[in-house]
Amino acid sequence: MQECRIAANDLACRRGDRLLFAGLSFALESGQALQLVGSNGIGKSSLIRILAGLMPAYSGTVELAGSVGLVDERPALDPHLxxxxxxxxxxxxxxxxxxxxxxxxxxxxxxxxxxxxxxxxxxxxxxxxxxxxxAPVWLLDEPLNGLDTRGTALVMDMVAEHCREGGIAVLASHQQFELSGMQRVELSAFLPSPSGKGRGWGFNADVVPPPQPLPSGEGLS
Amino acid sequence: MSSQFLTLLRRDLAQLFLGGRRGGALLPVLFFLAVAMLYPFAVGPDAPLLGKTGGGMIWVAALLAAILPLDRLIEPDLELGMFDQWALRGISEEWLVTVRMLAHWLSFGPPLMLAAIPASALVGIDGEKLRLVELGLLAGTPGLAALGVMIASITAGLRGGAALGGLLLIPLAVPLIVFGAGSLATGGTSGLALTGAFSLVLLAITPFAAGAAIREGRR
Structure with missing residues (x-):
């Protein structure tokens, strides 16, 4: 399998006037896997589409080497055939x-x-x-949805084998995914709100000021 | 590249001719013939009048028939996620739209030209007029096909997109019908040439307009 790499640099995603996440960075090399976790509506699917290059990021960049395979909720198979x-x-x-x-x-x-x-x-x-x-880079959006236990085990084996062969897998799933050496990114950690308020739904990008660094050495006495 | 072209064209033709659940290529042709059949009933058995206006009526029927396949040109593949999968494989939207234009014309232009022969008998136009109608349709249907694909791309994913598409197509197709049906009145080739020219303009801009519309629809 060809060398591959996918890296996200300081990604932010905005849907409508809501900022879903900001400041998200990670880098995956050949053979690594990453699970995106987070509650519904937090932006897992949007992140997958940004990584696939199908949707522009609000800010930040995606570096990609190698072709991308995507599985999402649409099978892309002709229904009458x-x-x-x-x-x-x-x-x-x-x-x-x-x-x-x-x-x-x-x-x-x-x-x-x-x-x-x-x-x-x-x-x-x-x-x-x-x-x-x-394709060396797999982007899987909820790959376990609708699968029975045998199917689930099968998909986990397939992902493990893909990574052993030098591929990369990014999975968005709220289900437990057992794979040795898999990294996890909790998307709620990248909510742009410092208080974490509005968890899972984002909040209005226009009303929230950028986080201010704490003044150091003054004001606290 | 050529095997990719043939694979895409083959799928598009199968979709548009057989149509899966959405009617296929037969529906516009039957609609076209039904309008041609209604026309003498509405106008009455006045052979000279029918012969004089029948050619223009065939053009109107062809334009209306072009509206029928609009909703199955682009929208089903967007819903299925086909365009996303093609984009991941590096197949550009412009290229896909070009292939689809060709497939749409093949499933729509030649069948309509064939159906114009019985239609001309129904409205009683003579052989010379029929020749002009056929040449006009040959020059004009590629433009109608391009226009259909462009409008289908722009309205795909909108609620009531099919109805809106029909409304958008009619004014944009006016030049085609003015020059195409106009060639019948003057009996000259200049109208045919202008119909062909307008078709070529539409064929040239549609891949870019439709490709941009499909990409923009992903946001």
Missing amino acids: PLGKALAFWQRLDGAHDNRAAQLGLSDLMDVPVRYLSTGQKKRAALARLCGQA
Whole structure:
């Protein structure tokens, strides 16, 4: 697998007039994994989209080396096509790679139209699409949603193997993700409010003054 | 690059011709024929009048038929997240829109030109007029297809986008219908040439306008 790297420098995200997080920095090298945790609405999905380059950051930069594979809540598979044909479309664009359909338990579903698949089966199909892409940087937005316990274990194994092979994985998930050596970023630590008020919802960017450094050596006596 | 082009074109054609759940290429053609069939009923059995105005009516019907596929040109793929996945693979929106324009024209222009033959019989226009109508449609439908893709990109994701798209398309298509149907009255080639020229302008600006609209829609 090619060398890859993803780094966030002082990222801030603004949706509407709400600043969701600010001052977020991290750097991941080949073989490392990161879990983004935080309550609903705190900006996990927005951060994933910023890292993927699909959404501009309010401030800060993303450095990226290597191609990106994304799995989010939309499977990006044609709903009226049988699963096999829907996956084959991406296979033709990505070149022939192993999409691990068998390992993901999809072999028996290849003739079933995508719209008849369950939430968990669609998620597995999206993961098969991701594996076929052979992208070194994986961005996974809630990859465990809708998966049963076997599916969950499978995804954890896949991520672990991906990192062993030198890939990078960034996961946004509020579920416990067991992976040795995985870093965790708690997004609530990057709420721009010094008091942490309005936790999980952000707050109005225009009314909050930038944090002032404490005056040193004076005023306290 | 060429295999990527063929893969994308093949999917677009399958989507637009068969249409999945949304009607496919047959719907605009049937609508076009239905309007052509209604016209003599509305005007009455006055053969000279029908022959004189029938060509223009075919143009109006073609323009209205162009509104029908608007809501399935761009919106379904945005909802599915296809455009995001393509962007991650480095496939530009301009390129995707160009492929889609070609696929949309193929699923819409030639079928309409074929349907114009029975339509011309229904409104009773002669062979010479039919030749001009066909040439005009050949020159004008690429422009209608480009306009459709541009408007579909701009209105994708809006509530009531399909209705708004129809309203936007009609005024922008006025030059096409003025020159296209105008060539019937004058019998000259200058109207056809101007229709073709306007089509080419639309074909040239649509990839950039639609590509920018799709990117802006991600914010």
